[in-house]
Structures are given as C-alpha cells and as structure tokens.
Amino acid sequence: MTITLNFPNFIGLLTDIEWISNILAVGVALTIGVVWYHARVFGTVWRRLAHLELQDVSLKQRAKTALIWQTPMLFILAVDMTAFLRHLQWHGALSGLILGYNFGLFVALFIAIHYLYDMRPAKLFFITAGYSMVALSAMGFVIGAML
Amino acid sequence: MNLLSDVLHIIANISWAADISATIVSAIIGIIWYHPAVFGTRWMQLVGLEPEDMKSVRSRNAMFWNLPITFFIAANIAAFCKHFDYDTPAKAFLVGYDLGLIICLFLAIHYLYEQRPLALYGITAGYTIVSMSAMGLVIGMIL
Numbered sequence: 001m002t003i004t005l006n007f008p009n010f011i012g013l014l015t016d017i018e019w020i021s022n023i024l025a026v027g028v029a030l031t032i033g034v035v036w037y038h039a040r041v042f043g044t045v046w047r048r049l050a051h052l053e054l055q056d057v058s059l060k061q062r063a064k065t066a067l068i069w070q071t072p073m074l075f076i077l078a079v080d081m082t083a084f085l086r087h088l089q090w091h092g093a094l095s096g097l098i099l100g101y102n103f104g105l106f107v108a109l110f111i112a113i114h115y116l117y118d119m120r121p122a123k124l125f126f127i128t129a130g131y132s133m134v135a136l137s138a139m140g141f142v143i144g145a146m147l
Numbered sequence: 148m149n150l151l152s153d154v155l156h157i158i159a160n161i162s163w164a165a166d167i168s169a170t171i172v173s174a175i176i177g178i179i180w181y182h183p184a185v186f187g188t189r190w191m192q193l194v195g196l197e198p199e200d201m202k203s204v205r206s207r208n209a210m211f212w213n214l215p216i217t218f219f220i221a222a223n224i225a226a227f228c229k230h231f232d233y234d235t236p237a238k239a240f241l242v243g244y245d246l247g248l249i250i251c252l253f254l255a256i257h258y259l260y261e262q263r264p265l266a267l268y269g270i271t272a273g274y275t276i277v278s279m280s281a282m283g284l285v286i287g288m289i290l
Contacts, residue, residue, distance in 0.1 A: 037260075052261070077253075080245065080249060084245075088230060107253045107254075109219060109220050111250075111257070112216055113209075113217070119206070132257075
C-alpha cells in the first residue's frame with residue numbers, strides 16, 4: 001500500500017466531512033466532560049488542585065468555554081480523526097477506538113511532560129490526562145463505528 | 148488487513164536510530180525554548196515557580212522522566228509514518244505537525260477550563276507543536 005501525498009486528495013480528506021458521526025463524537029466527548037468534571041466525580045478535587053474558586057467555575061463560565069472553544073476544537077479533532085482513519089483504511093468501532101486511544105496517548109504523554117516541569121500535582125495530571133484519553137477513545141469509537 | 152497483527156508488527160519493529168535521534172532533537176529544542184534568555188523566565192513567572200525550585204528533586208524528576216516519555220512519543224510517530232508509508236522528511240513532518248495539533252487542541256481545552264494565562268498556553272503549545280514537527284522531520288530523514 002503506497003500512498004503518495006496528493007494535494008487534492010489531501011484536501012478531500014478534510015472537506016468530505018462526515019457530519020453525523022463527527023457531531024455525534026463531539027457530543028459524546030462533551031457528555032463525558034460533564035460527567036467527569038461533575039462536582040461528585042472529579043470536579044471538586046480538580047477545582048482544589050487547579051486553585052480555582054467557586055465563582056470561577058460557575059455554570060455560565062463553563063457553558064461559555066464549552067460553546068465558544070471546546071465544541072469547535074473537538075470538531076476539528078473529529079475531522080482530523082476521520083481523515084486519519086480513512087487514510088489508514090481502518091473501519092469499524094475497534095479500529096476507531098485504537099486510533100482514538102493512540103491520539104489520547106500522545107496528548108497524555110505531552111501533558112505529563114508539561115505538568116512535571118510545571119510541578120503540578122500528580123492527581124491533577126491523572127484527572128486531566130484521564131479525561132483526554134477517555135474522550136478521544138470514545139470519539140474514535142463513535143467515528144469508527146459509523147465510517 | 149489484520150488490525151492486531153499490524154499493531155504487533157509496529158511494536159516489534161522499533162526504529163531505534165530514528166527514534167533516539169528524534170528524542171535528542173526534542174530535548175535540544177526544549178533546552179533552547181525554556182532557556183532563561185528565550186521563554187524560560189516568562190514561563191517560570193507564569194507557572195509561579197522560583198529559580199530555586201529549578202534545583203529541587205521535583206525538577207530533577209521531570210528531567211528524568213522527560214526522555215523515556217519523549218522516546219515513547221517518537222516511537223509512536225515513527226509507527227504512524229511507517230503505517231502510512233510516509234518515509235520522506237516532508238511527509239513525516241506533516242504527520243508530526245498534525246499529531247502536535249491534536250495535542251495543542253486538547254491542551255487548549257484544559258488550559259481554558261483551568262483559566263491559565265494565554266501567554267503560558269502559547270509557550271507550552273508552541274514547544275509542543277515545534278517539537279512534534281521536528282521529531283517528525285528527523286524520523287522522516289532517517290526512516
């Protein structure tokens with residue numbers, strides 16, 4: 001299998017957007033975030049470790065960040081992940097899960113390097129990297145299953 | 148295409164020369180990037196660390212873990228490049244850049260919710276994407 005770097009082909013990977021699976025994947029990642037950072041799950045510990053006050057993480061503030069920033073960013077990630085899966089000719093939920101998990105691994109490893117040098121608590125790293133890995137794996141699973 | 152045999156094949160065929168070179172390049176970029184004369188001073192100030200913290204056990208821990216983690220990342224980039232048959236510097240650079248982009252997007256989400264300063268995000272994500280792209284380039288040159 002030899003794939004040449006064909007520019008129109010490359011653009012096609014990005015422009016043929018799988019709207020349904022990508023939007024669904026973003027929805028899944030956001031839902032996981034709501035559960036993961038819920039006050040009863042990791043929310044309280046996370047807030048204490050990140051030195052945030054209660055008013056800093058009000059529902060309004062979180063909704064604003066989620067809507068303006070997180071949703072478009074997750075959508076770019078979903079499009080990118082679809083392009084990778086197509087390029088690899090990987091189909092199915094399991095393939096998607098492996099790719100998403102692998103992406104999550106990249107994110108978690110780099111977060112580890114930065115958090116180590118920033119001397120942030122290990123627990124904060126596990127909450128942050130944990131969300132990244134679970135969310136990306138779930139996104140890959142959804143996209144792969146619908147590809 | 149058998150997925151499991153693909154994955155095992157990747158793990159069994161690590162390109163040591165390419166991956167070790169990429170790790171060294173990433174470390175050199177880190178040393179320059181976080182040098183006090185470049186972004187080091189600003190970074191220390193934004194994270195809230197003192198110069199004496201740089202001599203602590205935790206700082207040495209960070210330096211100790213940095214290399215194996217980076218090697219693991221390099222091996223993963225090389226696996227992607229091989230799987231794509233992307234063995235030229237330009238193509239491997241693209242893979243490294245794209246994977247760096249993914250990391251930067253997730254870093255952005257976390258830094259936004261943690262309400263860390265934008266300048267700190269710029270330094271952190273900047274190092275991440277430059278280092279990932281450079282690692283891809285080096286891997287492509289040696290593969």
